[in-house]
Amino acid sequence: MENIIHVTVIDREGKEHLLEAPTDMNMNVMELCKSYELPVEGTCGGMAMCASCQVYVLSDHLLPAKSDNEDAALDQAFFVKSNSRLACQIHLTKELDGLKLKLAGE
Numbered sequence: 001m002e003n004i005i006h007v008t009v010i011d012r013e014g015k016e017h018l019l020e021a022p023t024d025m026n027m028n029v030m031e032l033c034k035s036y037e038l039p040v041e042g043t044c045g046g047m048a049m050c051a052s053c054q055v056y057v058l059s060d061h062l063l064p065a066k067s068d069n070e071d072a073a074l075d076q077a078f079f080v081k082s083n084s085r086l087a088c089q090i091h092l093t094k095e096l097d098g099l100k101l102k103l104a105g106e
Helices: 029-035 068-073
Strands: 004-010 015-024 054-057 084-086 100-103
Touching: 004 029, 015 029, 068 084
Parallel strands: 004 100
Antiparallel strands: 004 015, 054 084, 054 100
16 A cells, blocks of 8 residues: 555563655654554643653654744653654654654653
8 A cells, every 4th residue: 555654673571663654644653653552651632742652763864844832742752762753743644654763761
């Protein structure tokens, strides 16, 4: 299907999950993870305010620059690395086919 991409998410136990992600529904990675019942909280509802959906980007995909809100949320988060992003700020597009992420620690 032309509107489906694949995203690999590694959970906190190290298990890989290959997720099918629609690109025509304006979804983000946090919503995708929740739809597969992966343990991503998203306490703020995707507003880039809480960092409870922090992930580590493992693939070389070019993502949009972090917003000021995302930077501020990550500045207050635990376990932040240079490849940390908020899953709620990664919108699913066809360019992200093959994206690989790991859920950050709690």
